[in-house]
Amino acid sequence: MDASPHSSVPPLTESDLRLLRIFRSVAEAGGLTAAEAALGMERSTISRHLQTLELRLGGRLCLRGPAGFELTEFGRRALVAAVSASEALDAIRHELNLARHVMTGELRIGIADNCLSNPRSAFARALTRFRELAPDVTVNLSIKLPGDILTGLQDKNLHLGVTGAAPGVERLVFEPLFLEDFRLYTYARDGRAPARADLAREGFGLVTRTNDQRTQMAARELKLERTAMAFGLEAVATMLVSGGFVGFLPVHYVEAWAPLYRFVEVEGAEDLAYDTIFSLVTLKDRPLPSSAALLTRILRELQGAEKRALGQRFALVSGNYA
Incomplete structure (x- = not known):
């Protein structure tokens, strides 16, 4: 038909x-x-x-x-x-509920994995305050890959997204919230941190993340011929624990796993460390429902202190988001 x-x-x-x-x-x-x-x-x-x-x-x-x-x-x-x-x-x-001073409906949010373990993220605290102010709103929260968050916003399946994806989609608005700092780690069974200059000689490989140009560039910098591809932070960490690999992980992620796994930073690789900016992402031409607007205001208030604390460092990293 x-x-x-x-x-x-x-x-x-x-x-x-x-x-x-x-x-x-x-x-x-x-x-x-x-x-x-x-x-x-x-x-x-x-x-x-x-x-x-x-x-x-x-x-x-x-x-x-x-x-x-x-x-x-x-x-x-x-x-x-x-x-x-x-x-x-x-x-x-x-609108009818607001006229009765009641906020209802469903708020659909997609966030990146491991935001909870990042002490710079105020998202959980913002959600607590939001639920106190709008208890009748149903919050639909899902953990998604960066690309899926951006797609979900454009398809109008999500109202808000929190992700480390770089800006560049014309239909979306990226508002910087907090930083996530990555360093080069390996897993040390003997407690020894290898030196950058010895990685190739000792046969280390590099774990590269899917669609992550930084790690692919690092492979050339480190001159490591053996590489492995990982899909997500836990995949990177699992490869490191398996032995013989180095890879980039967020500092807060490593600290969260410290009681179970001994990740050590590679000596002499400080220049390869980098920051990723996490942003609140919305669809440019789509008016936010009142619930999404409320959570956005709360997030801005709570993350403002983080931005001020980091000062110039935050300004330098987020400068290309303006």
């Missing part, structure tokens, strides 16, 4: 909006089976709802079957419309 360019979509009803919400859940989950738990419906019921929506809209929304799940071009346009409709209804509900 393909959408006809010569027939218009009929006026939408309340039932159509419900079907659009179901369709959005299926599309965001990536299939009918994956959406069963989120919707609390059986696959056969979801399938019937999709068929009804396709008949109402006059076009095939997705391909579903043994070959997998895939949105059609019409389905992709319908998903954008479904997201906009959901946001409009949520905005109306927010």
Whole structure:
């Protein structure tokens, strides 16, 4: 069933909006089976709802079957419309509740892993204060990779993101919050910290993180031929513990693992240390719901002290975010 360019979509009803919400859940989950738990419906019921929506809209929304799940071009346009409709209804509900001095709804946030162990991050404290001020708001918090956070914001699946991803996406606004400092470590079973000059001779390899140009440049600086690829901080740490590798880890992450694992900084590699700026990220042309605006204000207040404490160091690292 393909959408006809010569027939218009009929006026939408309340039932159509419900079907659009179901369709959005299926599309965001990536299939009918994956959406069963989120919707609390059986696959056969979801399938019937999709068929009804396709008949109402006059076009095939997705391909579903043994070959997998895939949105059609019409389905992709319908998903954008479904997201906009959901946001409009949520905005109306927010405004009516605010008129009654009540803040409700769902706040969807994506944050990078290991923010909790960074003493410079005030996110957990901000969330505590937020929940005191807006107890009726449902907070949907998920740990995501930097790229997934940026995609989620652009797809309007997230309201706010906290990530160390570098700015550069025109549709997004990056507001610097705090720093994370990385140094070159290895795992010392004998307690000895190797010297940078001896790494190649002793057969050390370098653990490089996926899509991290800094570690790839460090491989050339250190002249280490043997490398390993890691996906995430814990993967880097696991490779170091396995022996024979050096890699970059945040100082706070190493300190958090100190009771269990003895990571030592490589001697003479101080010049390879670097800072990563973590930012609050929002979609530029999307008005924030009142709950997201409140959490943003709280974060700014709490992180302001961190920015002032770091002073010039913070200004130098975050200068390219202006």
